[in-house]
Amino acid sequence: MTWEYIGDLILSILYTQTGVPNLEVKQLIMLAISGLFIYLAVGKKFEPLLLLPIGFGIFLVNFPLVPLMGYTEHGTPELIRAFYKYGVEWEIIPCVIFLGLGAMTDFGPLIANPKTLIIGAGAQLGVFVTYIGVLFFGFTLKEAASVGIIGGADGPTTIYLTTKLAPHLLGANALAAYSYMAMVPLIQPPIMKLLTTRSQRKIRMRQLREVSTREKLFFPLIASVLIILLVPAVAPLMGMFMFGNFMRESLVVKRLSETAQNALMNIVTIFLGLSVGATMQAEVFLNWKPLLIFGFGLIDFVICTAGGILTVHVMNLFLKDKINPLIGSAGVSAVPMSARVSHNMGIQEDPNNWLLMHAMGPNLAGVIGSAAAAGMFIAMFQ
Amino acid sequence: MKTKSSRANHTVRTIGLMVGLWCGLAISNTGWAAFGDDPEKPKPEFTRQEERMAAKLIPRGKSTSVLIEFQATGGRLLGIEGVDFDPAGQRGMDAKDFRSDLFAVTVDGISPGGEVKLSLSSNYFTQATELWVLNRASTPPWLPAGAENIERPNRVQELVVAVTDGGPLDGDGTSNGEILLVVGPRDSFWGYALGTLLIRFFGVFLVLGVLQAGMLLAGQVFQTLDRRKEAPKPLPARPATAEEPEESAESIEAEAATAIGVALHLHLAALRASAALNLEQADASSWARQGRTQIMRDRLLTHDRPGRK
Numbered sequence: 001m002t003w004e005y006i007g008d009l010i011l012s013i014l015y016t017q018t019g020v021p022n023l024e025v026k027q028l029i030m031l032a033i034s035g036l037f038i039y040l041a042v043g044k045k046f047e048p049l050l051l052l053p054i055g056f057g058i059f060l061v062n063f064p065l066v067p068l069m070g071y072t073e074h075g076t077p078e079l080i081r082a083f084y085k086y087g088v089e090w091e092i093i094p095c096v097i098f099l100g101l102g103a104m105t106d107f108g109p110l111i112a113n114p115k116t117l118i119i120g121a122g123a124q125l126g127v128f129v130t131y132i133g134v135l136f137f138g139f140t141l142k143e144a145a146s147v148g149i150i151g152g153a154d155g156p157t158t159i160y161l162t163t164k165l166a167p168h169l170l171g172a173n174a175l176a177a178y179s180y181m182a183m184v185p186l187i188q189p190p191i192m193k194l195l196t197t198r199s200q201r202k203i204r205m206r207q208l209r210e211v212s213t214r215e216k217l218f219f220p221l222i223a224s225v226l227i228i229l230l231v232p233a234v235a236p237l238m239g240m241f242m243f244g245n246f247m248r249e250s251l252v253v254k255r256l257s258e259t260a261q262n263a264l265m266n267i268v269t270i271f272l273g274l275s276v277g278a279t280m281q282a283e284v285f286l287n288w289k290p291l292l293i294f295g296f297g298l299i300d301f302v303i304c305t306a307g308g309i310l311t312v313h314v315m316n317l318f319l320k321d322k323i324n325p326l327i328g329s330a331g332v333s334a335v336p337m338s339a340r341v342s343h344n345m346g347i348q349e350d351p352n353n354w355l356l357m358h359a360m361g362p363n364l365a366g367v368i369g370s371a372a373a374a375g376m377f378i379a380m381f382q
Numbered sequence: 383m384k385t386k387s388s389r390a391n392h393t394v395r396t397i398g399l400m401v402g403l404w405c406g407l408a409i410s411n412t413g414w415a416a417f418g419d420d421p422e423k424p425k426p427e428f429t430r431q432e433e434r435m436a437a438k439l440i441p442r443g444k445s446t447s448v449l450i451e452f453q454a455t456g457g458r459l460l461g462i463e464g465v466d467f468d469p470a471g472q473r474g475m476d477a478k479d480f481r482s483d484l485f486a487v488t489v490d491g492i493s494p495g496g497e498v499k500l501s502l503s504s505n506y507f508t509q510a511t512e513l514w515v516l517n518r519a520s521t522p523p524w525l526p527a528g529a530e531n532i533e534r535p536n537r538v539q540e541l542v543v544a545v546t547d548g549g550p551l552d553g554d555g556t557s558n559g560e561i562l563l564v565v566g567p568r569d570s571f572w573g574y575a576l577g578t579l580l581i582r583f584f585g586v587f588l589v590l591g592v593l594q595a596g597m598l599l600a601g602q603v604f605q606t607l608d609r610r611k612e613a614p615k616p617l618p619a620r621p622a623t624a625e626e627p628e629e630s631a632e633s634i635e636a637e638a639a640t641a642i643g644v645a646l647h648l649h650l651a652a653l654r655a656s657a658a659l660n661l662e663q664a665d666a667s668s669w670a671r672q673g674r675t676q677i678m679r680d681r682l683l684t685h686d687r688p689g690r691k
Contacts, residue, residue, distance in 0.1 A: 114597035121590040128583045135575055140422045141443035215604040226596050230589045372589045376582040381445045
């Protein structure tokens, strides 16, 4: 054994078994990006439940030689690849999240005022406009659909559709969706002011009727029948959503309902966040598409907000009891943040005008609407 | 107000930071590496069944595979290959319009200068689907094949094109008893994208409109049922007996009610007073008992000062 041999051995170990010599500039850029999202989650509390695991996922996979997102020699997926493969690629986690969301949701305001469903449909305008917009920039049809759905402001729906249509854009789409959802209180108010007059913002709406427990119990069944018959492609999402809600409203499986709302939801959120973050490896993520996705995501949100408000204006032409157009912006399904924004805007004009429960209607309609839009896209590519 | 404005400044700075970072990425060298990617490029697999051949592929803009069947009349179908749509070499045409890409079809067994009819059939084609031929030897290289689009059962469309050996569509350009046809089914990409966009957008309105109608109907039914349930039912008449004199709120006089009330108050007040005196009562919480003990100790210390004997 010579010193030369020992030197070669050390060098060989350094290059093949340690990360330092293999660290590249693009990986450093990705580490900085992960730091930004971790900062937004921890420091700014922007959607921390999702942005924190996503940020940490980006952080972990962008070190060189890490056995996280690959496959072993025997074809076994490495740790986060296994989360991704069985959770996201098999389309399980987004549906389980919808189960939890269903168990958390009180459809009372929507049942009391079903007219607001149309606002939820109008607020999908941006989804389709963006779909056309990104096609001009060279995106494929499937990529365009997955980018368009960002404006629906529904994280699990975005992830579900992107996994199905353009899995290589998953990281960028999910990040854009959750980032802009966190920024709803910044994005929406200027558009709401621009598209409404002071007197329109002061419109007081009639108090919602009381909804019986029986009505709430039957809602998930009726909604499932109608939606799944019309758009079968959306059955995995809607089926789980309505199942979760049925458990909640049945009042006989409190333990299951609470598990779906809390423990199960939290567990899958961890795996979802890490998996989505881990798709953002430097070689996949650093190209022009994520940039356009972030740009179009913002435009998408703006158009969706405007679409909801304009739908209310159109509805008011025909309605005797006018709807406050501020609740139109709640048609984007960032629950309950966009409803809260509508409420706060209303309070600014008239401190005694409580719009929150009225805004929850279009907010929930937005969830159904964005899932329906996703179903439309899935059906289109079948 | 100050806090609000500083918060807003922070948020603006954060967004600025994000925008800056993304701009940095945009101008970096690696940033533009993915231009020209075609993640949906069809990869056809060919199978032969006697005189017919079939291509199974996932076209652009679809998630499921489609089958295109090829058949030649007046010649023998020798082979078919997938041809890459090379955008640089094929100016004037957009790959997006050729969602299933191009096929190089070779037919032999025809008399030199003879004609062969080639048909492509699939339920993926529409009535608007056209066939275009790429012949690099001709100017311009792209020629409409002038194919007949025939509707077949089970929503299948058949595109039939007649090709002459050595004619303008023949890729080898010579009358040698063999035809090479580079052909692709073409649909207007933008027509499809815009058309389907409108249909899907109104589809969302339709779905939610139907749901609204269903909910309004169900709401009416449930409200009617609830109203019926809540309607006061006449109580079954109970026969009054001599032992049980009929009692009603109106039968108690105001003075008697006051007397009962005062009696109850005095009784409960007495109970509360006795409970307050009992320091070791069982229902007192542990911290309350500990507190009381502490107070008693402090009092004892006051009386038991050092030096006092």
